[in-house]
Amino acid sequence: MPLEFAHQHNGQFPDPGPWRHPPTRPLQLSAPLGLETLPVQRFSKVRRAAYGLNLMVVGESGLGKTTFMNTLFNTDLKEEILPKKIHSTQTVEIQPSYYELVEDGVLLNLCIVDTPGFGDELNREHNLTPIIQYIDQQYEEYMAAERHPGIRKAIPDTRIHAVLYFITPTGHGLKEHDVKALKTLSVKANVIPLIAKADTMTAEEKKAFKALLLRDLNAYQISTFPSSYEHEIDGADDLMSHIPFSVIGSDSFTLIGNRRVRARSYRWGVVEVENTEHSDFVYLRELLLATCLHDLVESTHGVHYHEHRAKALRSNGRPASILECDDAYDFQIDSTKQQNKQEMERKEEQIRQSFIEKVQEKEHALREREERLTALRADMVAELEHYKTLLEAEQRELDELVSNSRPNTLSKNSSKLFKAK
Template identity: 30%
Template sequence: MSTVASSSSVEPQQQGSIETEQSSTVGQILPQQPEFKIIKKKLNQGYVGFANLPKQYHRKSIRQGFEFNLLLVGKNGLGKRTLINTLFNRDLTQKAEVDEDEVSRLLSEKLRRLQLQESLNDANNLENSNDNGSKVNLKSINTVIEENGVSLRLNVIHTEGFGDYINNTDSYIPILKEIERRYDYHLEQENLISRDMSEFKDPRIHCVLYLIEPNGHGLTDLDLEFCSKIGSIANLIPIIAKSDSLKTVEETVEFKTSILKQLDQHNIEFFKPSVYENDDKENIAYIENLVEKFPLAVMAGTDLDSNGNRARVYPWGTLNVDNADHNDFTYLKDLIIKQFMEELKEKTNKVLYEEYRSQKLVQLGIKQDNTIFKEFDPVEKLIEEKSLHEAKLAKLETEMKQIFQEKVLEKEKKLQKSENELFLKHKEMKEKLMKQLKALEEKKYHLEMHLQSNGGVDSTKADETSKNGSVNASTTTKEKKKGFLR
């Protein structure tokens, strides 16, 4: 294009001479070439393109699908199965149920093989032996639900026999161990060297829905024990089941206040949706309104009324399940499914599981080493080895000093013991000599008295005898003393 522009800028006289020369040589006249305009587009420098990342995540989510694991706990007769069917608007109980799903079965086998924790085996033996006279069975429902092109792999675990026995002590143990087994299975899969994350399914419990009996008097000891044990390891959501059995709205509000007070007194944690900085005012107001209604009083039902709404029909009137003025079922559905399902999964992954994982690794004796993936530096390695060697020498020196002090103390104790023994021996010999000396003096006294009574000659002999005796005694004592002192 530069050549065209230059040709167009030629003066007319020069063009005419060129055309006459070309006509004389070739015999043709070239037409005058038009001018070309250069169009320059200006790009928007502020646009990069990462604003489309949510669309990419949306495509990825649609392709991979979602998964959710829900644990439903409550006494028999509180409508657990009806609540499941009402939440997901289909009859899930028609699916085949087994006592232990495939994830739990594989988990149990690997835990026995690797022997991660002996207490888990003890707990399983306790469940199988049924020492306390009660048995809690865990039933699993695994299904895939599709809605508007979005698929959800749903795993619902519900209990049978919870709180139905006279002695319900430690009824929470099978449920607690089920949550821990799933955590252990996930931890084991994370630590595999060769793994296919595309085929990996998250077995962790994302939500524990606990059904409270609508007695109107508050939580029982069994409720408090279960909530205190489970609230620290899983997302606990306590709800009042069959709220339509409560007579008035005032009774329901009073019952909720009593439950919240008991939960606060026992420091029981339960899931509450969080408010973030970038949330709009409407979302913040909705979350605050939702939290004020805790614990949610819900009723469930799949029967339809004359208007086609899910409702429970009574002689005195009709209660609509999906009407927020009649019960809190819509808030429960928003909390678990529509609004905060991803938040439940995120808290399970980043808070509850991470805390359990760190405690588990510490119990297994695994310490964190931040130098594993550092680059190798010979100088730093020598400095580190030198410091370790100096520390080792200092430790050996301290141990040698301690051993030397112990030897000195032991020798001093032996010398002190021998000195005490010699002192006692000296004292004993001195006492013996004093007794002998006293006996000789008594003999001398008796001899003198005898000689005085017998006369002069006898007295002279007695004197000599006594002198000789005294000399011998003194000589004996001197020899003994001299030998002892030597």
């Protein structure tokens, strides 16, 4: 009976794939239900919840990282909430600091992880080790919370959402330890390269330095955010043109006209932090808070944490098929469709080329046959003209013979008549 039922209903209930529901059927409403209020309800609920952003600051000492972070969030980040310090056996220390920022009723739980000591030693071989260990530790803690039977609410997210990597403004491209650090960190988290102390360079020098950095990033295949996630991020096209961002930090304010702005004063003039002609600070803040904050969190969970979790599960002997989720399934289906489409286009192109070749061969054969028939017709016409010429010549000879024989006949007839008389 089950086999007969399967034969009777074959194709009516297709497999929707792993973790998926069968396709839905659209219906028409006879009266309004109030569905238009659902986005408002969702917005109110999301607004009440706190947002989280975990930033890691990496760079050599003396680049103004602390001042820049104060400038970035328009506050003084010296006083910490829930201070915590993790000492490492290496020269680099990991110092997470937790803050709460409130604006217009929206709460942001901010975690800034500083890495003092990075790049300060002559032997920088192990500078990355404590940083990578800390990032992996947050992934492991999140994965352990997912498996814990007692956790039923949202898991506290301490994973690093973005790494702000400060580059020394040397004007000579990436250093060797910068290349190693960026390649390693870009696999673990979203990396945003920054040119520190942009006020030490002229506009022409910054433009040339950016070109060198972009060349090195492409040459060493270093993934940066959001350039390497274009298919997953909307509205960041204009911001990508400013990567790597040249930034300035300042804790002091200056009056320029009637405006009180963050700036750095020198003998030769004033450099405004939020002036787009002086630095890319405004674009970086827009990227982090106004445009891509959700994308940073989602790419951390869907890309980097997914890779870490998959690697951890595979290391325990679990097959790859168990690790597939909707995204991986969709990617596999899309890839198969794309491959089939390309294969069909290739076969269609082959058939078209084969058809064109056969048409050309047929046209060539018909052209040769037409040329042969034309040549044959020309030969027949020439032969006909030849016979016509011969016929005309014979006709002329006949006419001459006839004309020559007519007087003799007349003379003979006249002599016969004379003798008869």
